[in-house]
Amino acid sequence: MNNNLNPIKLTAAELSYLWTSYLADSMSICVLKYFLVHIDDLDIKSLINHALELSQKHLDFIRELFTYEQIQIPQGFTEQDVNLLAKRLFSDIFYLRYIRNMSKGGLVTYGRVLQNVYRQDIRSFYAECMTDTLELDSKATTILLEKGLAMRPPIIPYPQKLEFVHKQSFILEGLGRREALTGAEVTNLYANVLTNRLGVAITTAFSQVAKSNKVRKYFLRGKEVSLKHIKVLSSYLEMDSLGFPIAFEQEVTDSKESPFSDKLMMFHFNLMIYAGVGNYGIAVSESQRTDLVVDYTRFNMEVLKLSEDGANLMIENEWLEQPPLAANRRDLSKG
Structure with a gap:
């Protein structure tokens, strides 16, 4: 350098x-x-x-x-x-x-x-x-x-004429809510089901091999959260007769011998959680149906709670490295 x-x-x-x-x-x-x-x-x-x-x-x-x-x-x-x-x-x-x-x-x-x-x-x-x-x-x-393994998002019809929204029911649930999803809503639903599918596979594997019982239970809890989110998100696509990503937990073997430390697996899973929070945030900003916004907002709260508990577990085991901090001027002024 x-x-x-x-x-x-x-x-x-x-x-x-x-x-x-x-x-x-x-x-x-x-x-x-x-x-x-x-x-x-x-x-x-x-x-x-x-x-x-x-x-x-x-x-x-x-x-x-x-x-x-x-x-x-x-x-x-x-x-x-x-x-x-x-x-x-x-x-x-x-x-x-x-x-x-x-x-x-x-x-x-x-x-x-x-x-x-x-x-x-x-x-x-x-x-x-x-x-x-x-x-x-x-x-x-x-x-x-x-290899024929790509999970492509669903296809929707091409617009054939110029149209404008005339009813608040396009956005607000309870006013004769539209059933059809926008292209952006379909994209985010599909992508979030896919990432949660990966989360289920990861937590399945990590829960099999974790050495700590607390860590194992944490991964199983993460798996339950992902499965619940998949069920809700997939239901929106299913109502519009749109496909959604299949599960791939079958790509995890039955090995119980851990290739990674519990510290690494906890950090890895929490990185995925942070990414999920960002994905849900983007989905909220691009959704024009209140029911979708409510569900994504609720999911984010659940994921943030899971993240907080994961951080506490890492602190308990002295696995969480302290990131760079701003100077604490109050302490410095005390001499």
């Missing part, structure tokens, strides 16, 4: 994003290395190798930057958090769906990050992360299509 290029101190946003990225990429390296131990499909293996290279590249950049800036490098996740000798827990198809979902989440995250980053080296880094993730997402999508 050229010492002359970075005279400007990192902002709170830049520091926080880099810190969180370090944790997420260190976790991904552990997960992907385990995936590569048990894999048969050469196309999917190549995809996972590519994802691993990207995560390692991101981690190396942040570690070098933090060293130069004299910032404490997070502990993150290391070889102590993964058991590469553990039996296979997931199928190759799960790996493919996992990469596609994580790349979708990465595109959303990096898009948000770039809006709040100003230092040129950090902007360049996250712009490259965005480009890398877009390429990974394209490769994963291509493989899903080639």
